[in-house]
Amino acid sequence: MISLNIEKTFGFISKASVAAYEAQVKAAQEALENGTGKGNDFLGWLHLPSSISQEHLADLKATAQVMRDNCDVVIVAGIGGSYLGARAVIEALSNSFTWLQEKKNAPVMIYAGHNISEDYLYELTEFLKDKKFGVINISKSGTTTETALAFRLLKKQCENQRGKDMAKKVIVAITDAKKGAARITADKEGYKSFIIPDNVGGRFSVLTPVGLLPIAIAGFDIEKLVAGAADMEKACGVNVPFAENLAAQYAATRNELYKNGKKIEILVNFCPKLHYVSEWWKQLYGESEGKENKGIFPAAVDFSTDLHSMGQWIQEGERTIFETVISVEKVDHKLEVPSDEANLDGLNFLAGKRVDEVNKMAELGTQLAHVDGGVPNMRIIIEKLDEYNIGQLLYFFEIGCGISGYLLGVNPFNQPGVEAYKKNMFALLNKPGYEEESKAIQARL
Numbered sequence: 277m278i279s280l281n282i283e284k285t286f287g288f289i290s291k292a293s294v295a296a297y298e299a300q301v302k303a304a305q306e307a308l309e310n311g312t313g314k315g316n317d318f319l320g321w322l323h324l325p326s327s328i329s330q331e332h333l334a335d336l337k338a339t340a341q342v343m344r345d346n347c348d349v350v351i352v353a354g355i356g357g358s359y360l361g362a363r364a365v366i367e368a369l370s371n372s373f374t375w376l377q378e379k380k381n382a383p384v385m386i387y388a389g390h391n392i393s394e395d396y397l398y399e400l401t402e403f404l405k406d407k408k409f410g411v412i413n414i415s416k417s418g419t420t421t422e423t424a425l426a427f428r429l430l431k432k433q434c435e436n437q438r439g440k441d442m443a444k445k446v447i448v449a450i451t452d453a454k455k456g457a458a459r460i461t462a463d464k465e466g467y468k469s470f471i472i473p474d475n476v477g478g479r480f481s482v483l484t485p486v487g488l489l490p491i492a493i494a495g496f497d498i499e500k501l502v503a504g505a506a507d508m509e510k511a512c513g514v515n516v517p518f519a520e521n522l523a524a525q526y527a528a529t530r531n532e533l534y535k536n537g538k539k540i541e542i543l544v545n546f547c548p549k550l551h552y553v554s555e556w557w558k559q560l561y562g563e564s565e566g567k568e569n570k571g572i573f574p575a576a577v578d579f580s581t582d583l584h585s586m587g588q589w590i591q592e593g594e595r596t597i598f599e600t601v602i603s604v605e606k607v608d609h610k611l612e613v614p615s616d617e618a619n620l621d622g623l624n625f626l627a628g629k630r631v632d633e634v635n636k637m638a639e640l641g642t643q644l645a646h647v648d649g650g651v652p653n654m655r656i657i658i659e660k661l662d663e664y665n666i667g668q669l670l671y672f673f674e675i676g677c678g679i680s681g682y683l684l685g686v687n688p689f690n691q692p693g694v695e696a697y698k699k700n701m702f703a704l705l706n707k708p709g710y711e712e713e714s715k716a717i718q719a720r721l
């Protein structure tokens with residue numbers, strides 16, 4: 277099982293102050309469990325891992341097989357919670373150079389619909405010109421502009437290039453059961469579709485088809501992923517005592533750090549494959565907690581890379597940060613530092629050592645240096661990067677977020693602030709229905 281070590285926060289906050297959260301955490305857990313807290317119409321993720329049926333997984337795997345049989349490239353079109361979970365898991369589990377390898381055992385996964393860059397979309401459509409490609413159109417609301425725009429382009433290209441019949445086979449929609457343009461299009465065109473349950477918000481949807489279908493297409497074992505999440509659901513259950521409950525400890529510790537002026541949490545990895553786990557985590561915690569002028573700012577770094585860019589700030593900048601390190605115990609491959617007779621680079625002191633040992637010493641050295649520099653440190657220890665462990669990690673962060681949001685006193689399941697930019701953009705683009713806003717915004721320019 278994943279474990280959590282909070283010992284290196286105790287020079288900054290006391291053990292007793294974290295322990296004092298027990299009753300508050302229990303109340304938050306019960307509010308989640310009984311559906312009595314804020315945002316209680318969005319708790320579908322809470323027992324999702326333990327309630328996913330074999331039939332549902334079989335349906336996902338069958339659709340994944342159709343895509344694998346008919347596509348060399350699959351575009352995951354989605355933004356925020358409608359793509360980050362899939363990308364996080366796929367990149368954590370993939371060979372770092374899989375997309376460059378000649379012989380592939382799964383379609384190349386590409387992401388779109390998460391920006392409005394004309395160059396990105398142009399270059400994507402150019403790249404796809406001679407490719408057997410398919411598309412997964414993912415949008416809970418079914419109306420998100422970034423995704424809808426990319427899908428409009430990709431749908432047209434797929435139909436033109438591969439013919440209407442094949443396009444029908446290799447375009448899949450994941451959206452609301454009834455409403456939104458993505459649902460209307462899927463029903464009208466006869467696409468295979470999956471439903472994002474009403475009571476699961478985008479950032480909590482990685483264990484719905486939103487995450488599971490792309491992950492299965494990329495060739496990973498979604499049963500093991502769900503099994504890992506289900507075991508974490510048990511391990512972080514409402515009846516697991518506070519001292520043994522990882523999510524409870526994490527939520528309490530970060531809230532106590534926040535109260536003591538640590539306003540920024542930096543999620544740290546020492547393995548570049550975890551970059552998108554951090555991106556997923558940033559949305560999960562940022563959208564959930566950043567409201568009512570409150571909330572820890574979730575940031576992330578990839579070490580040791582960023583030790584050579586952000587390391588200075590972290591070591592000696594304003595002391596408003598704490599670090600949460602995802603520490604992976606075992607690597608997949610073995611590579612030793614070779615000995616070199618001339619030793620021109622002076623690295624013979626490392627000869628015979630595993631590269632991972634060097635990385636682990638960088639990790640330990642960094643932890644000690646940053647703690648010495650005034651940065652509290654938590655460590656999430658994960659045995660290795662496989663489906664089962666990543667499944668655990670995802671659910672740990674989800675339940676930790678639910679508890680933490682309630683401790684902070686906000687509704688962790690809405691995101692009203694995201695509408696502000698959309699309203700302005702629609703007004704500036706003269707979207708029908710925004711006539712008043714258009715006038716008002718023009719007057720401000």
Ligand SMILES: O=P(O)(O)OC[C@H]1O[C@](O)(CO)[C@@H](O)[C@@H]1O
Nearest residue numbers: 356357358415416417420478694
């Ligand atoms: O799945 P949708 O409805 O396209 O939304 C995508 C993302 O946009 C947001 O709604 C914010 O606008 C996120 O909460 C969500 O994950």
